[in-house]
Amino acid sequence: MAAGSKATRPPLLSSIFRDLGRCFRNGLFAGAHVLGFTVAGESVPGSLVGSSAAIVNGICFIGGVLQAVPGLLLPDAPDLADYGHALLMMPILLLLGAIAGFFIKDTATAPHP
Numbered sequence: 001m002a003a004g005s006k007a008t009r010p011p012l013l014s015s016i017f018r019d020l021g022r023c024f025r026n027g028l029f030a031g032a033h034v035l036g037f038t039v040a041g042e043s044v045p046g047s048l049v050g051s052s053a054a055i056v057n058g059i060c061f062i063g064g065v066l067q068a069v070p071g072l073l074l075p076d077a078p079d080l081a082d083y084g085h086a087l088l089m090m091p092i093l094l095l096l097g098a099i100a101g102f103f104i105k106d107t108a109t110a111p112h113p
Helices: 010-042 048-058 064-075 082-084 090-101
Strands: none
Touching: 010 048, 048 064, 064 082, 064 090
16 A cells, blocks of 8 residues: 555455445334324224225325436426425325324323233
């Protein structure tokens, strides 16, 4: 190694650490995804739990549609501001979801002694 040069990680090792970090982050935040099934199951009578799970599962596929919407909102020759406007729907939907979370009824019962 030449004097004064910094030691750097090999590119493959850097990409592995980056990818591991992304997988950890996605797994950490995707855990809340399962709560939709719990909330739906506790919000309906026992005979409708299967139907509520099926509806929640179907709604999960809307995420795939939402990925295409920003691309449809872009003009033919987009600039950076156009991308900002098209992607503005993501934080708006996140805010609406957070607000909707305040209206979820708590169905927990008191613990038995």
